[in-house]
Amino acid sequence: MSRPAATVAPEPHATPPTDNAPGSGSVGQTFLVGDRIYLRPIRADDASRSVAWRESPFPASAKVAEKFLEEEVPKEAEKGVLRLVACRRSDDVPVGSAIVDFREDWPTAYGRLRAAPWPPETASAVKAEMLGLLVPWLVDERSAISVAFDLDGGEPAVVAAAEATGLRPAFRIREAIWRSGARHDWVAYQKLHPAWLGRLGDPGPGILVGDDPPTAPRSPAPRHRPESRFPLPPNTVVASDRLALRPLGSGDADTAARATTQETEDSFGEGRIPESPLLFAKWWGNHGEQATPDEVRFAIVLRATEETIGDNGLFNIDWIGKTAETGSFIFRPQHRGAGLGTEAKHLLLEYAFERLGLFAVWSWVTTANTRSAAALRKQGYRDAGRIDWVSVGRGEFQSAFLFDLQAEEWRAARR
Ligand SMILES: CC(C)(COP(=O)(O)OP(=O)(O)OC[C@H]1O[C@@H](n2cnc3c(N)ncnc32)[C@H](O)[C@@H]1OP(=O)(O)O)[C@@H](O)C(=O)NCCC(=O)NCCS
Numbered sequence: 001m002s003r004p005a006a007t008v009a010p011e012p013h014a015t016p017p018t019d020n021a022p023g024s025g026s027v028g029q030t031f032l033v034g035d036r037i038y039l040r041p042i043r044a045d046d047a048s049r050s051v052a053w054r055e056s057p058f059p060a061s062a063k064v065a066e067k068f069l070e071e072e073v074p075k076e077a078e079k080g081v082l083r084l085v086a087c088r089r090s091d092d093v094p095v096g097s098a099i100v101d102f103r104e105d106w107p108t109a110y111g112r113l114r115a116a117p118w119p120p121e122t123a124s125a126v127k128a129e130m131l132g133l134l135v136p137w138l139v140d141e142r143s144a145i146s147v148a149f150d151l152d153g154g155e156p157a158v159v160a161a162a163e164a165t166g167l168r169p170a171f172r173i174r175e176a177i178w179r180s181g182a183r184h185d186w187v188a189y190q191k192l193h194p195a196w197l198g199r200l201g202d203p204g205p206g207i208l209v210g211d212d213p214p215t216a217p218r219s220p221a222p223r224h225r226p227e228s229r230f231p232l233p234p235n236t237v238v239a240s241d242r243l244a245l246r247p248l249g250s251g252d253a254d255t256a257a258r259a260t261t262q263e264t265e266d267s268f269g270e271g272r273i274p275e276s277p278l279l280f281a282k283w284w285g286n287h288g289e290q291a292t293p294d295e296v297r298f299a300i301v302l303r304a305t306e307e308t309i310g311d312n313g314l315f316n317i318d319w320i321g322k323t324a325e326t327g328s329f330i331f332r333p334q335h336r337g338a339g340l341g342t343e344a345k346h347l348l349l350e351y352a353f354e355r356l357g358l359f360a361v362w363s364w365v366t367t368a369n370t371r372s373a374a375a376l377r378k379q380g381y382r383d384a385g386r387i388d389w390v391s392v393g394r395g396e397f398q399s400a401f402l403f404d405l406q407a408e409e410w411r412a413a414r415r
């Protein structure tokens with residue numbers, strides 16, 4: 001397997017340096033050591049070098065970084081999230097980081113790479129070398145059933161390194177990354193373990209199901225909404241004649257939890273789960289506390305009865321790329337398949353595009369959930385590809401379709 005060319009630092013020392021001398025950090029390390037960098041576990045003394053590993057464009061004091069390392073890293077590790085710091089072999093300076101999320105019971109180990117923001121010209125080489133170290137280790141040694149990485153499509157050296165390790169394109173969310181004054185595609189690459197491919201057959205690269213944006217979606221957002229006969233529920237944020245979106249609160253927890261025990265459908269791929277109202281109250285009770293949240297959730301309210309019939313929201317909001325994931329849940333089967341989810345979605349998109357100014361949204365749906373995929377397509381979302389073996393259900397690994405929709409496309413389709 002060819003290792004990607006790297007231009008990070010001079011050749012490593014020919015003779016091992018003494019303990020603690022710059023460049024001694026990888027001495028004795030038996031794996032995850034490359035020509036120019038090595039990957040080591042994150043440590044308390046990384047607090048003073050947080051730009052190399054912290055997943056935020058905003059600066060943090062060493063005290064704040066220290067608190068994160070002490071409190072969050074052990075919690076993450078218990079959940080199966082591995083954080084590694086990439087250091088230059090020549091002087092042990094941290095130049096990037098990798099996060100691999102083993103997602104507890106999920107078959108796919110999902111990775112993200114980060115390079116220190118300075119100097120920018122070495123970023124691609126750092127990421128490329130990380131991939132060359134991580135993928136063979138995850139597949140050949142850790143026997144991950146599947147490995148996936150989110151990459152920046154505007155970094156050809158990194159994409160080439162991904163392909164050299166046997167990763168292949170799974171999906172592409174158009175122009176979702178804002179970097180160096182321009183938009184770049186978010187591309188996900190995946191490798192399925194050869195032993196499991198032999199047993200289960202090869203589903204082929206997920207990108208093959210990608211498509212062009214629909215030119216005339218069947219259920220676009222209306223340009224004008226008729227006057228409603230029903231009163232506006234208190235705290236409404238956005239409304240159509242039939243529905244209103246308002247903030248969710250712990251008061252909605254009992255309704256949502258009761259619906260999970262009365263569910264009649266098991267079509268979502270993973271089967272039914274009786275959820276506790278305590279869980280919903282935790283999710284929704286403190287919602288809105290953060291001034292700049294990374295998620296926004298709404299109760300979907302039927303204006304005629306003021307009944308909460310579901311929830312929808314924006315998740316993983318990226319305020320720099322101006323993108324978010326969308327998600328919806330209509331609580332009861334009798335309210336599904338009647339256009340209510342689509343009507344509520346267009347209210348959510350109006351909020352996302354017209355009020356928040358987002359550039360695009362994306363969504364993912366298990367391939368078993370054909371109704372949810374049909375709803376997204378008729379709303380104007382584009383098929384962006386597929387990622388395989390992301391969860392388990394019905395005695396097999398479940399795959400998922402990805403979708404994207406840009407604000408301009410949503411606006412142009414309005415009728
Ligand atoms: C997904 C969901 C939010 C969609 O909202 P909705 O109100 O049901 O959606 P709509 O009625 O607007 O559209 C559904 C479309 O799927 C079609 N459909 C229904 N069952 C289907 C099936 N089994 N396979 C394919 N299409 C199906 C409907 O006919 C409808 O299309 P049409 O308007 O052309 O007739 C809602 O069904 C829901 O909450 N489902 C359960 C939870 C869930 O799956 N959430 C999404 C997780 S990704």
